[in-house]
Amino acid sequence: MDDLMEDTITVIGAGVIGGAIVKGLIKGGYRGKIIATRRKAEKLKELEGLGVHITSDNVKAAEEADIVFICVKPNDVLKVLEEIKNSISGKLVISTAATVPLKHYKKVAPQARFVRSMPNVAILVQESFTAYACDNDVTPEDKEKIRKIFEILGVCQEVEEKHMDAVTALSGSGPGYITIIIEALMYAGLKVGLPRDLALQSAAQTVLGTGKLAMEFHGHITAIKDMVTTPGGTTIEAIYELEGSQIRQALMRAVEKATEKCQKIRENLGLR
Numbered sequence: 001m002d003d004l005m006e007d008t009i010t011v012i013g014a015g016v017i018g019g020a021i022v023k024g025l026i027k028g029g030y031r032g033k034i035i036a037t038r039r040k041a042e043k044l045k046e047l048e049g050l051g052v053h054i055t056s057d058n059v060k061a062a063e064e065a066d067i068v069f070i071c072v073k074p075n076d077v078l079k080v081l082e083e084i085k086n087s088i089s090g091k092l093v094i095s096t097a098a099t100v101p102l103k104h105y106k107k108v109a110p111q112a113r114f115v116r117s118m119p120n121v122a123i124l125v126q127e128s129f130t131a132y133a134c135d136n137d138v139t140p141e142d143k144e145k146i147r148k149i150f151e152i153l154g155v156c157q158e159v160e161e162k163h164m165d166a167v168t169a170l171s172g173s174g175p176g177y178i179t180i181i182i183e184a185l186m187y188a189g190l191k192v193g194l195p196r197d198l199a200l201q202s203a204a205q206t207v208l209g210t211g212k213l214a215m216e217f218h219g220h221i222t223a224i225k226d227m228v229t230t231p232g233g234t235t236i237e238a239i240y241e242l243e244g245s246q247i248r249q250a251l252m253r254a255v256e257k258a259t260e261k262c263q264k265i266r267e268n269l270g271l272r
């Protein structure tokens with residue numbers, strides 16, 4: 001990480017995700033200079049307290065940076081890019097914006113090297129899954145830095161750009177779906193008489209632990225289910241209920257709908 005520590009990272013649009021990137025980097029031991037911007041700079045006080053340089057001046061912040069994150073909403077991206085285009089020439093620029101294809105960044109600032117990324121809010125606990133696609137000018141050295149940054153923030157994978165909408169729908173929005181599942185399990189715990197804290201902790205840790213198990217498991221993850229399912233036991237009673245509930249189809253539909261929505265947003269932005 002040492003060479004990375006000499007880079008100045010600017011995060012333009014330090015809201016939910018931009019702020020989480022800044023906090024995640026600091027929590028993960030990043031010791032280089034970090035600059036965070038947003039128009040309402042007074043809302044950056046918390047980050048300032050963490051040693052972050054704060055400003056509303058995107059141009060100056062981009063000028064000072066070695067690596068620039070763009071974390072504004074998709075409809076603000078090209079406006080911000082137009083504003084900073086002369087300050088990012090020759091620099092690595094990582095956007096977290098959903099739906100905006102790399103070619104549109106390149107059109108505005110052909111001299112910059114762009115990465116389209118999709119982290120999720122678990123950056124806050126350094127457990128994001130971040131997928132990213134690179135433009136053709138991104139160098140192997142850049143890729144090494146990108147990987148190191150995203151590994152501070154969780155797990156990452158470079159993907160072809162054609163997968164970015166689906167990844168947005170699955171892992172970008174995923175914490176929303178999993179929260180529903182954790183909440184439902186918590187209420188299930190209440191239904192069978194558990195105290196609230198115990199219900200929440202047992203639900204959340206079960207999701208966390210099963211996720212970890214799935215990541216480290218050698219073989220098909222169905223085998224994890226088999227490990228908990230004793231013939232004639234308690235788990236099969238519950239699984240029987242779940243299989244009748246179309247829970248799988250509901251999750252598949254949710255991700256499919258969110259993927260389709262990416263295209264609709266792009267059309268509304270006038271992008272192809």
Ligand SMILES: NC(=O)c1ccc[n+]([C@@H]2O[C@H](COP(=O)([O-])OP(=O)(O)OC[C@H]3O[C@@H](n4cnc5c(N)ncnc54)[C@H](OP(=O)(O)O)[C@@H]3O)[C@@H](O)[C@H]2O)c1
Nearest residue numbers: 013014015016017038039040071072073074096097098119
């Ligand atoms: N939220 C998620 O879970 C998530 C996950 C993955 C990717 N993303 C993507 O990340 C991007 C940001 O999402 P978000 O949820 O973090 O939104 P957000 O909380 O609204 O953050 C965007 C920030 O951009 C700032 N901003 C707007 N215009 C600006 C400008 N001209 N100059 C500087 N700052 C400006 C806003 O603050 P001011 O109004 O004070 O300027 C706001 O704090 C989106 O493109 C989204 O697709 C989000």
